[in-house]
Amino acid sequence: MKPNPVEPDPLIHSEEFLHQLMRRQLKLSLGCGCAFAIVLLALPLLNYFAPDVMAMRVGGFPLTWLILGVLFFPFVWVISYVFINRSLAMEAQEAIRAKQGAVCHGQI
Amino acid sequence: MNIDPWIVGFAAVTVIGTIYMGFRSAGSAKTASDFFVAGRSVSVGWNSAAISGEYLSAASFMGVAGMVMSSGYDALWYPVCYACGYLFLLLFIAGPLRRFGAYTIPDFAEGRFDSPVFRRIAVCFVLFIGFFYTMPQMKGAGVTLAYIFPGLPYWVGVALVGAVITLNVALGGMKGITLVQAVQYWAKMFAISVPAFVLMGIYGSYGSHLKSNETRVEARSAIVGEAIPGANAMPEKFVRAELPAKAPQDEAWISPFGSLTTKPAKAAGLSDEEARPYSLLYTYSLIIALVCGTAGLPHILVRFYTNPDGVAAKRTTMWVMILIGVFYVFPPVFGVLGRNLLPELYEGVGAKGTDKIVLELPKLLNQKYGMLGSILSGITCAGAFAAFMSTFSGLLVSITGALAHDIYGRILRPNSTSEQRMKMFKVFAVICGFTAVLLGLTVEAFEINKLVGWAFAVAATSYFPLLFLATWWPGITMPGAATGMLVGGVFSLISVISTMIADQSPWATGLKTWYAAHPLARTLAEQPAIWGLPLAIVLMVVVSKVTRAKVPGDIRLKMLVLHAPEALGLKQEYIKEQEGMGH
Numbered sequence: 001m002k003p004n005p006v007e008p009d010p011l012i013h014s015e016e017f018l019h020q021l022m023r024r025q026l027k028l029s030l031g032c033g034c035a036f037a038i039v040l041l042a043l044p045l046l047n048y049f050a051p052d053v054m055a056m057r058v059g060g061f062p063l064t065w066l067i068l069g070v071l072f073f074p075f076v077w078v079i080s081y082v083f084i085n086r087s088l089a090m091e092a093q094e095a096i097r098a099k100q101g102a103v104c105h106g107q108i
Numbered sequence: 109m110n111i112d113p114w115i116v117g118f119a120a121v122t123v124i125g126t127i128y129m130g131f132r133s134a135g136s137a138k139t140a141s142d143f144f145v146a147g148r149s150v151s152v153g154w155n156s157a158a159i160s161g162e163y164l165s166a167a168s169f170m171g172v173a174g175m176v177m178s179s180g181y182d183a184l185w186y187p188v189c190y191a192c193g194y195l196f197l198l199l200f201i202a203g204p205l206r207r208f209g210a211y212t213i214p215d216f217a218e219g220r221f222d223s224p225v226f227r228r229i230a231v232c233f234v235l236f237i238g239f240f241y242t243m244p245q246m247k248g249a250g251v252t253l254a255y256i257f258p259g260l261p262y263w264v265g266v267a268l269v270g271a272v273i274t275l276n277v278a279l280g281g282m283k284g285i286t287l288v289q290a291v292q293y294w295a296k297m298f299a300i301s302v303p304a305f306v307l308m309g310i311y312g313s314y315g316s317h318l319k320s321n322e323t324r325v326e327a328r329s330a331i332v333g334e335a336i337p338g339a340n341a342m343p344e345k346f347v348r349a350e351l352p353a354k355a356p357q358d359e360a361w362i363s364p365f366g367s368l369t370t371k372p373a374k375a376a377g378l379s380d381e382e383a384r385p386y387s388l389l390y391t392y393s394l395i396i397a398l399v400c401g402t403a404g405l406p407h408i409l410v411r412f413y414t415n416p417d418g419v420a421a422k423r424t425t426m427w428v429m430i431l432i433g434v435f436y437v438f439p440p441v442f443g444v445l446g447r448n449l450l451p452e453l454y455e456g457v458g459a460k461g462t463d464k465i466v467l468e469l470p471k472l473l474n475q476k477y478g479m480l481g482s483i484l485s486g487i488t489c490a491g492a493f494a495a496f497m498s499t500f501s502g503l504l505v506s507i508t509g510a511l512a513h514d515i516y517g518r519i520l521r522p523n524s525t526s527e528q529r530m531k532m533f534k535v536f537a538v539i540c541g542f543t544a545v546l547l548g549l550t551v552e553a554f555e556i557n558k559l560v561g562w563a564f565a566v567a568a569t570s571y572f573p574l575l576f577l578a579t580w581w582p583g584i585t586m587p588g589a590a591t592g593m594l595v596g597g598v599f600s601l602i603s604v605i606s607t608m609i610a611d612q613s614p615w616a617t618g619l620k621t622w623y624a625a626h627p628l629a630r631t632l633a634e635q636p637a638i639w640g641l642p643l644a645i646v647l648m649v650v651v652s653k654v655t656r657a658k659v660p661g662d663i664r665l666k667m668l669v670l671h672a673p674e675a676l677g678l679k680q681e682y683i684k685e686q687e688g689m690g691h
Contacts (some may be wrong), residue, residue: 091674
């Protein structure tokens with residue numbers, strides 16, 4: 001068996017550290033996921049309840065076609081850009097704190 | 109119709125280029141790691157182009173355009189959700205999965221639950237979803253070759269392309285195809301965008317073509333006698349051809365809840381107004397299937413392991429989304445222009461129907477500019493080749509990898525050497541390629557895009573809940589995960605297949621009439637994700653709670669490896685540890 005590369009650091013291996021780590025990451029993921037899901041799931045509803053508004057012409061396109069076929073892609077890029085930057089910053093921050101041993105219970 | 113030398117030329121260059129690149133990089137693929145995950149050393153730029161190249165299949169290149177042409181607005185959900193599914197992958201799965209460091213999804217399944225039994229179940233699903241997904245690729249191959257060589261039977265194209273790619277994969281493995289796929293992404297991007305711009309420049313823009321299709325509102329106001337302001341302000345660059353009887357009418361085509369999503373309700377003889385709730389349900393279920401299905405496709409997930417670390421995995425996903433997002437703006441353009449310029453395709457079925465609009469449309473330019481049409485049509489043919497070849501090779505690597513690495517290397521012969529496994533990889537590649545060709549021969553009558561949608565529905569109800577809960581919920585147990593995945597996946601597979609049988613099979617008229625009488629059941633059977641995903645999640649949670657004692661003992665370490673930043677040095681290469689333990 002190869003030597004275990006994991007340092008038996010009590011701080012990093014504490015229940016609190018893991019819990020906080022996962023909660024912060026999940027919160028970020030869920031926040032971004034909701035922003036995306038609300039827009040995605042609202043579009044069929046708008047099509048259903050406000051068909052006349054969604055059929056308005058914008059540069060030849062019906063509004064709903066323009067949103068779904070063209071504008072949706074940049075919207076998703078923005079969400080993923082925000083997510084990646086925040087998530088990488090958060091990881092770097094966590095790594096520094098853990099290494100400095102500053103992860104006191106409840107402080108992270 | 110004669111064989112067009114330009115089209116043959118471009119297609120030949122793509123095929124020969126693919127084979128050459130595969131051969132060339134085959135020489136550098138030496139170790140088992142090279143074969144399965146390209147030595148884990150692929151850079152972000154190459155890897156994101158390779159993932160995009162693998163992802164943009166025949167369904168994206170030909171199927172989306174064909175479906176937009178045949179079904180209108182509703183079909184737009186496909187390209188949008190294909191692209192957006194990646195966001196879910198990024199938000200919830202990409203980083204943790206890469207940190208865990210396993211070769212394949214079955215590796216993850218076994219490592220996460222310490223259960224060799226679960227590996228077998230996971231392997232079965234890799235094979236199921238993989239083969240399901242190869243069928244539309246094979247159909248794309250058959251359609252394209254039948255277009256290039258008029259009169260060539262569908263099966264010849266399927267067999268030919270299947271043989272070429274199988275050879276390529278057997279020689280190079282994963283490393284061989286990374287380079288090929290990255291190049292093929294750019295080939296596809298070029299092949300879809302350049303002809304689209306030329307066509308729009310000559311026949312009028314995307315918007316002006318849509319404008320010539322009346323919406324319900326405009327049709328209504330026309331009856332009242334109100335003129336639409338500015339409707340005819342610009343002189344049109346095209347004359348709309350007469351729509352054949354089989355084509356959907358303007359209002360149903362351009363508006364949401366058109367022919368695609370109302371089909372089950374219409375079969376039951378419901379009116380437009382009564383059919384709308386079923387349409388809404390269909391739309392939501394489709395969205396769930398496509399978005400969650402992307403995050404659960406085994407051949408896409410395996411590519412995340414080719415990133416050097418989790419940070420690179422995230423950056424790669426970002427770039428993949430940009431690369432495929434830009435691409436997906438273009439196929440609907442062909443569908444929209446095709447409706448106005450080439451409506452005769454509505455009459456065709458199988459390899460002669462709307463699925464070939466991307467190939468056929470540029471040829472119209474021959475009427476005005478001589479060779480230009482043939483050249484552009486040759487370019488889109490080359491793109492179509494790149495599309496089904498790259499996706500099929502990716503699938504073949506993933507299916508073959510599952511057989512050689514998981515079934516042979518772990519279950520049948522745990523003590524086999526690295527060389528033996530590589531030899532088996534080649535043998536299995538040939539067997540799988542042959543099977544895929546046989547399966548491809550059975551699906552000529554189906555729309556490419558629909559077939560892919562079904563593969564997504566099965567992935568969304570089996571792999572996605574598994575991956576999501578296994579990465580974020582420490583309490584999940586092997587029996588819980590297995591029950592949810594099996595019940596969710598198998599039930600949705602059965603319901604999807606039942607609708608295929610009802611539509612195509614002459615001896616299933618009883619089922620067909622039953623479905624026609626029950627539009628709700630038909631809608632839910634055709635798009636099972638809306639009940640399959642919650643069902644799988646609920647089962648996973650409930651069974652896990654009951655079998656609480658079976659949570660792995662070192663669960664805290666496992667969760668830490670999944671979520672802690674890699675800078676902390678917690679990364680454990682699961683494979684190495686297993687091999688060190690004498691497996």
